Amino acid sequence: MNSTTSAPETGRIAARIDRLPLTWMQWRLALITQIFWGVIIAADGIPAKLYPFIWGPRHSFGVGAFSVLLAMQFGVGILVGEYLIGIAADRWGRRTALLLSSFAVALPLWPTALTDNFGLLLLFFGLSSIGMGGVLSTNVVYMGEIVPPRERGRVMLASQVLAVMVFGLLGNVPGILWVPAHYQWFIYLFTAVPLLVLVPLALWAMPESPRWLEAHGHHVEAERVLATLEAECLRRSGLPRLPEPEYARYAVPVSAHVPMRELFRGEYGQRTMVLLVAWIIGYAGIVYGFTGYLPVLLATFGFSAHQTFGALLVASVAGGGLGLAVSALIGEAVERRTTIVAAALVFCIAMTALFFNHTVVAAYVLSAVSWGAMTVWLFNMYNYTAASYPTRLRASGVGLTDGLGHLGSIFGPLIAGAAFTATALQGHVGWFVYVTIPGALIPAALIGWRGINQRRAILEQISN
DSSP: OOOOOOSOOTTHHHHHHHTSOOOHHHHHHHHHHHHHHHHHHHGGGHHHHHTTTTTTTTTSSOHHHHHHHHIIIIIIIHHHHHHHHHHHHHHHOHHHHHHHHHHHHHTTTGGGGGOOOHHHHHHHHHHHHHHHHHHHHHHHHHHHHHSOGGGHHHHHHHHHHHHHHHHHHHHHHHHHHHTTTTHHHHHHHHHHHIIIIIHHHHHHTOOOOHHHHHHTTOHHHHHHHHHHHHHHHHHHHOOSSOOOOOGGGGOOOOOSSOOGGGGGSHHHHHHHHHHHHHHHHHIIIIIHHHHTTHHHHHHHTTOOHHHHHHHHHIIIIIIHHHHHHHHHHHGGGSOHHHHHHHHHHHHHHHHHHHHHOOSHHHHHHHHHHHHHHHHHHHHHHHHHHHTTSOGGGHHHHHHHHHHHHTHHHHHHHHHHHHHHHHTGGGTSHHHHHHHHIIIIIHHHHHHHHHOOOOTTOOHHHHTO
16 A cells, blocks of 8 residues: 655645546445435426426416526526535535535425425425535536546446436336325425435445545545545455556645635636536526426427326436446547537437427437437536536536526526427427527537547646
């Protein structure tokens, strides 16, 4: 086992992490972070899934108010959560942030099962989505910090297949069984699972990120955690000893206090602006403009609640899972920004086909292809964003760009709803155009044109 000094030399811990052979240790921690994403983000779609079958038929509120509800949950709450919990992740640790996110999403959610009042639904769904923002700003950051660069693309995308599986199964199978008759159980489920599953995982199954510990001067704790991980890797790999770290390649400055204004200066400032624009437009279109109204679109096709949840299940599990599996097989062979562009093109082609073909089979297949392309776009954007900033700023950078990107989630559903309603007699053509051209092609083109290369690169090099 290689020893390290307790002197504040940033990069030494990172060098030791990245030279570790890939074993079940990295896979286990990566998969745990994606269980967090899958469980918490599954709660993100509750209003969109319930409105066509609960609040709409009851005439509790109209499509305009529904769009505002989506804007609050998808936009305002997540924006606040990503910013605040992203800062917490950089100040107090990645694991602490995931624990906070679990409590934040679960505790305010249960009252939404007890009321049809629009104001109360707006309040409690908005508060719950703060926890959703927290997991968005943290989970991919933690995962990227424990996986070596040569395997980062493959491990991150392959483990994210589990995220979409959890998201798809947890978010739709109970809906098939319980909606509309017992829709309250569907809501209570997302109060129970974060508290009973995610909180214990954060407390007992996840060590703090050694990269974060080192970057914040906690050298003794970083050494303790990493020594445990090194011992497990050595045991599982069967190697006689671990490779020697390349300390010279990882030496970067460290500071206990990092001003947020660094995110807006020089090279980081350029990256921040590109990411902000891409996230804002993408969340408004290909992500929430699309997913927020897909259940409503299927209902206009004459789908029942069971058929709609079934289509969403196939779309999220088969479409999303297959898309990420293909991305994982590609791994680091292709630049992430190239994958982002390709995903946007596939999304547009599938959505165009869906506009012209409304049969049940076509809707199931094309929804799955569209959802799969959206998922590939989204997760590659997560991974691309996390690798764009140094460790001392990583969660704050993700929280800022992805968090403020949810400004698109505020106005996106409002525009999508207006386009959806205004062109109802034309097959909702305005909505289809909105989510494809400005919502998918433009942000992908921006990343493809102005993005940075990240393939097989060391985090400490590409982020500085």
